[in-house]
Amino acid sequence: xxxxSDLSSALSERKAxxxxxxxxxxxxxxxxxxxxxxxxxxxxxxxxYLGLANHPDVLDAFQQAASEFGVGSGxxxxxCGHSSLHHQLEQRLAAFLGRDRALLFSTGYMANLGVxxxxxxxxDFIFQDKLNHASLLDAGLLSGARFQxxxxxxxxxxxxxxxxxxxxxxxxxxxxxxSMDGDLAPLQALSQLAEQYDACLMADDAHGVGVLGQRGAGxxxxxxxxxxxxxxxxxxxGKSFGSxxxxxxxxxxxxxxxxxxxxxxxxxxxxPPAVAAASLASLKIIQSDAARRQHLQALIGLFxxxxxxxxxxxxxxxxxxxxxxxxxxxxxxxxxxxxxAKGFLISAIRPxxxxxxxxxxxxxxxxxxxxxxxxxxxxxxxxxxx
Ligand SMILES: *Cc1c(COP(=O)(O)O)cnc(C)c1O
Numbered sequence: 181x182x183x184x185s186d187l188s189s190a191l192s193e194r195k196a197x198x199x200x201x202x203x204x205x206x207x208x209x210x211x212x213x214x215x216x217x218x219x220x221x222x223x224x225x226x227x228x229y230l231g232l233a234n235h236p237d238v239l240d241a242f243q244q245a246a247s248e249f250g251v252g253s254g255x256x257x258x259x260c261g262h263s264s265l266h267h268q269l270e271q272r273l274a275a276f277l278g279r280d281r282a283l284l285f286s287t288g289y290m291a292n293l294g295v296x297x298x299x300x301x302x303x304d305f306i307f308q309d310k311l312n313h314a315s316l317l318d319a320g321l322l323s324g325a326r327f328q329x330x331x332x333x334x335x336x337x338x339x340x341x342x343x344x345x346x347x348x349x350x351x352x353x354x355x356x357x358x359s360m361d362g363d364l365a366p367l368q369a370l371s372q373l374a375e376q377y378d379a380c381l382m383a384d385d386a387h388g389v390g391v392l393g394q395r396g397a398g399x400x401x402x403x404x405x406x407x408x409x410x411x412x413x414x415x416x417x418g419k420s421f422g423s424x425x426x427x428x429x430x431x432x433x434x435x436x437x438x439x440x441x442x443x444x445x446x447x448x449x450x451x452p453p454a455v456a457a458a459s460l461a462s463l464k465i466i467q468s469d470a471a472r473r474q475h476l477q478a479l480i481g482l483f484x485x486x487x488x489x490x491x492x493x494x495x496x497x498x499x500x501x502x503x504x505x506x507x508x509x510x511x512x513x514x515x516x517x518x519x520x521a522k523g524f525l526i527s528a529i530r531p532x533x534x535x536x537x538x539x540x541x542x543x544x545x546x547x548x549x550x551x552x553x554x555x556x557x558x559x560x561x562x563x564x565x566x
Contacts, residue, residue: 198509198513224526224545227387237465238461250453269463278401281431286449287426288315295319300325305349353382356398360540362495383413390419407431476546479549480499505538519560
């Protein structure tokens with residue numbers, strides 16, 4: 181490209197369409213309340229679903245590991261960056277999910293890129309739900325595999341596409357919990373379809389692990405799918421774990437294949453070991469403190485019932501992601517600003533993150549919220565102009 185003079189016109193256009201993104205500068209740790217530009221807000225847009233990002237045990241583990249292991253991991257996992265803390269976290273995650281093995285990646289985005297590109301090439305097929313996370317979509321494009329997007333949570337739409345796929349590997353990849361909608365993929369039906377058409381099923385459990393299931397082991401536990409029925413689970417550590425990083429869990433052969441062929445695993449620096457230690461501490465809390473999940477569930481039930489009574493535009497979600505559908509990006513921004521003026525942080529999620537004309541307020545509930553904070557939110561929502 182010889183000419184970048186159109187950058188500013190593209191930026192102006194984005195502004196004119198109410199799609200411009202701006203960052204907020206937080207002066208505090210993640211939590212139910214945060215400070216932005218000197219003002220305290222109740223935070224309803226974080227993915228720190230269990231309130232672990234600033235938990236004292238997680239902080240302690242992080243600090244102690246930093247004293248012992250330093251900050252940087254020094255290199256990629258395959259060179260000399262794979263510490264005993266990384267290894268232990270992989271083993272505990274695999275046991276937690278009931279899988280042979282797990283492999284750490286530096287981010288969920290990279291995990292999705294790494295899995296799909298290690299497994300698929302141009303003679304293969306990738307089937308993805310239309311509402312999948314951008315990292316899955318990007319991974320599919322990069323792989324060069326024949327890309328089939330099916331209608332959201334529509335088994336028949338997927339089956340039509342599977343019937344037409346002739347040779348090559350077939351991978352079905354979905355968000356287990358859709359990140360901007362909060363609804364669940366029908367993983368049991370998808371698993372049966374995968375078996376019927378000799379395809380492999382992959383679930384991106386970024387918003388499920390830690391939260392879904394009695395033990396918090398995520399979508400595999402919630403839908404009771406073993407490794408054969410759900411061979412690839414990707415989970416992130418930056419959301420309910422309150423830490424950073426991601427993992428893929430599955431069979432011995434899957435994990436060895438990723439170690440050998442996954443470029444976003446091989447060609448990047450390993451996570452800081454202290455971050456792995458923090459995730460280990462989070463995992464311990466997830467396994468021992470079911471009360472956090474129970475409190476979160478209670479808040480979700482309360483929010484849904486009261487929002488419904490207020491006539492708010494709820495979406496069909498039973499998870500901690502409770503979006504309110506607005507439609508117009510401009511209106512979503514107006515409402516988000518009005519709520520900010522009342523002391524609530526809630527993001528206006530707009531295209532291209534969501535389909536055209538489906539801008540929404542993405543409210544996320546966490547175990548760190550009190551019932552009173554939730555009630556304050558509901559009062560504020562009742563007062564703003566829809
Ligand atoms: C957040 C998210 C990712 C990316 O994970 P990071 O660790 O933040 O890179 C992938 N998939 C889904 C569904 C997500 O919500």
